[in-house]
Amino acid sequence: MAMIAGVNIPDNKRINIALRYVYGIGPAIAEKIIFQTNIIDNPRVKDLTETDLDKIRTIIDNSYTVEGDLRVERNLNIRRLIDIGSYKGTRHRKNLPANGQRTKTNARTKRGKKLAIAKRGRDINQKT
Numbered sequence: 153m154a155m156i157a158g159v160n161i162p163d164n165k166r167i168n169i170a171l172r173y174v175y176g177i178g179p180a181i182a183e184k185i186i187f188q189t190n191i192i193d194n195p196r197v198k199d200l201t202e203t204d205l206d207k208i209r210t211i212i213d214n215s216y217t218v219e220g221d222l223r224v225e226r227n228l229n230i231r232r233l234i235d236i237g238s239y240k241g242t243r244h245r246k247n248l249p250a251n252g253q254r255t256k257t258n259a260r261t262k263r264g265k266k267l268a269i270a271k272r273g274r275d276i277n278q279k280t
Contacts, residue, residue, distance in 0.1 A: 154197050154205055157218045163198040170197045171208070176218035185211050 153160040154170075161170040171182040186194070189207040212218060217225060233241035243250040249259050260266065 154200070156205070156209055157212050159219065161197055164196060166194050166196055167191060167200065167208075168194055174212070174218050176216060176222040177212070181216065 153163055155161075156171070157174045159174050161173045168179070168182045168186055171177050171185060172179065177185070185208060188211055189204060191200070191204055230241075230244055234245050235241070240250045247262060247264075248255060249262050253259060255263065
């Protein structure tokens with residue numbers, strides 16, 4: 153397995169797919185990196201030479217923020233919003249969606265598991 157930005161990328165996948173295993177690299181950035189290194193035909197990672205892998209590593213190190221640095225930067229941005237007391241910061245603090253989505257029917261992953269609440273003042277076995 154090839155090591156790029158501290159991540160083992162799979163050998164049997166094409167290079168444009170394998171680069172996406174690095175946090176912070178998506179389809180568009182992967183294509184830009186491949187274009188900058190002049191790799192043609194989108195080969196598998198195991199077919200790349202060591203010089204090609206070195207080119208990819210240097211481009212990623214010099215041009216992009218990935219993995220741990222990107223995670224730290226993202227968390228600091230959220231922490232800043234919370235500290236200044238902005239609306240988005242309070243939504244992050246309450247663990248609710250921060251970008252204006254509705255929460256009455258959706259947002260289950262953000263709000264948590266739905267709990268069943270029994271109705272008060274009504275006995276299930278009571279006959280009317």
